[in-house]
Amino acid sequence: MQTTKITEKYDILILGGGCSGLQLSNQLIWKIKGGVVLKNYPKILILEARKTYTNDRTWSFWNDGSSGYCEWAANHWRQWSFSSSTDSMHFTHKSHQYEYFCLRGIDFYERSLSLIKDSPNISIKLGVEVNKINKGQDGFLVKTDSGLYSSKQIIDCRYKKPDKVKNATWQIFYGYEITFKSNLFQSASVKLMDDIRHDKSGIYFKYLLPLTDNSMLLQITYIGTKYFTPDHLKEEATLNANQILGRNWQIQRTEKGVLLQSGTYPREPIPGAIQGGSNWGALRPASGYAFSRIEIWSQETASRILKCHTITKWKIIQTTQDFMDRVFLMVLKKSPASIVQTLLNMGKSLHPNVFARFMGDKANLTDLFKVILTSPKKEMVLAALRIAILSCTKEKK
Ligand SMILES: Cc1cc2nc3c(=O)[nH]c(=O)nc-3n(C[C@H](O)[C@H](O)[C@H](O)COP(=O)(O)OP(=O)(O)OC[C@H]3O[C@@H](n4cnc5c(N)ncnc54)[C@H](O)[C@@H]3O)c2cc1C
Numbered sequence: 188m189q190t191t192k193i194t195e196k197y198d199i200l201i202l203g204g205g206c207s208g209l210q211l212s213n214q215l216i217w218k219i220k221g222g223v224v225l226k227n228y229p230k231i232l233i234l235e236a237r238k239t240y241t242n243d244r245t246w247s248f249w250n251d252g253s254s255g256y257c258e259w260a261a262n263h264w265r266q267w268s269f270s271s272s273t274d275s276m277h278f279t280h281k282s283h284q285y286e287y288f289c290l291r292g293i294d295f296y297e298r299s300l301s302l303i304k305d306s307p308n309i310s311i312k313l314g315v316e317v318n319k320i321n322k323g324q325d326g327f328l329v330k331t332d333s334g335l336y337s338s339k340q341i342i343d344c345r346y347k348k349p350d351k352v353k354n355a356t357w358q359i360f361y362g363y364e365i366t367f368k369s370n371l372f373q374s375a376s377v378k379l380m381d382d383i384r385h386d387k388s389g390i391y392f393k394y395l396l397p398l399t400d401n402s403m404l405l406q407i408t409y410i411g412t413k414y415f416t417p418d419h420l421k422e423e424a425t426l427n428a429n430q431i432l433g434r435n436w437q438i439q440r441t442e443k444g445v446l447l448q449s450g451t452y453p454r455e456p457i458p459g460a461i462q463g464g465s466n467w468g469a470l471r472p473a474s475g476y477a478f479s480r481i482e483i484w485s486q487e488t489a490s491r492i493l494k495c496h497t498i499t500k501w502k503i504i505q506t507t508q509d510f511m512d513r514v515f516l517m518v519l520k521k522s523p524a525s526i527v528q529t530l531l532n533m534g535k536s537l538h539p540n541v542f543a544r545f546m547g548d549k550a551n552l553t554d555l556f557k558v559i560l561t562s563p564k565k566e567m568v569l570a571a572l573r574i575a576i577l578s579c580t581k582e583k584k
Pocket of ligand 1 (some may be wrong): 202203204205206207208234235236237243244245246247248315316317318344345346347442443444445446463464465466469475476477478479
């Protein structure tokens with residue numbers, strides 16, 4: 188009979204070394220370097236299925252410079268704009284306090300790996316696929332394609348593409364990082380939502396990051412209830428690049444994705460484990476941004492681990508902001524045209540700092556109130572009432 192022996196024992200296993208798994212290890216390392224002293228540091232291992240990391244995405248986020256990731260970012264801008272050619276409107280936000288940062292995926296992965304390399308208590312194994320987890324009396328037993336691991340605590344940061352989703356709102360995007368001759372295009376601001384328009388099912392916009400004098404990231408984004416593959420937006424992305432640059436541009440890489448912004452699907456949390464990442468609420472329902480929320484989650488999780496070695500179940504709850512996001516999505520489903528108006532109103536009347544805090548998951552109550560004022564009242568009030576009633580009915584059941 189074949190026996191599988193336990194290869195190694197750990198205090199904590201982090202399953203999945205993507206954005207949330209690596210942000211958590213970065214926070215642990217930064218906190219320890221920053222002077223958090225413990226008698227025995229917990230022995231931590233990250234298990235990641237990928238064999239190598241590639242430049243598979245760009246993380247953009249708003250910040251006032253206080254995040255450790257601002258230093259890692261390849262670009263940052265103080266200006267971002269909104270426009271609609273249908274309504275002939277164009278608004279630019281300029282902030283002196285917040286910037287829009289752009290962090291290349293590969294820089295994030297490589298810098299995180301180099302922090303882990305210098306850390307005595309945290310390690311990572313690449314190319315290890317977690318297959319099964321059993322909970323025993325003293326902790327967890329994790330079966331992988333390359334052996335068994337045991338640990339007292341598990342933090343599950345694996346991302347699994349949601350299946351059998353009901354009532355979904357999707358964000359679907361397709362874009363290129365392109366290079367061109369430097370005199371063809373220059374912009375001091377990020378075109379955050381350019382040419383916002385709508386159809387019956389949702390909204391579309393262009394997203395344009397001017398990376399250097401001769402390169403940019405250009406994406407076409409859809410947010411709505413229709414599901415299709417990102418490749419359906421490819422032709423539009425090409426057409427737009429041609430419109431801006433003629434035919435004088437070269438593709439360096441393609442960036443595309445499908446994000447589930449809202450919807451219900453069967454999930455199986457591991458009893459007794461901590462959950463992190465986009466399967467467990469990291470994606471902002473209204474925007475699909477997750478980087479900043481994962482940063483807040485990882486800071487808090489790291490603090491708890493260092494305080495008491497192992498932690499009990501907890502998750503980030505941003506009740507008011509999540510409620511507003513749900514209202515926003517309900518209006519989007521009923522009336523995409525109202526959402527185009529709301530976004531343009533945000534561009535027109537919201538202070539850039541309020542907008543940056545709202546998007547960066549750091550909005551205070553006054554900020555949230557100001558955001559509400561930019562929305563079409565009737566639709567928002569009706570959607571808010573519907574959500575409140577639905578929540579009450581759910582609770583009663
Ligand atoms: C192309 C793209 C661009 C994005 N841009 C932004 C942006 O600009 N700003 C923003 O805020 N958000 C952005 N997002 C959304 C979000 O920030 C990312 O999706 C982010 O990577 C989510 O982090 P995560 O940890 O949940 O998942 P991931 O980063 O995908 O990490 C999950 C990890 O788990 C591993 N894994 C899965 N199954 C197993 C297994 N069985 N065993 C071991 N490992 C496993 C995977 O290999 C992966 O590394 C973007 C998303 C995409 C797809």
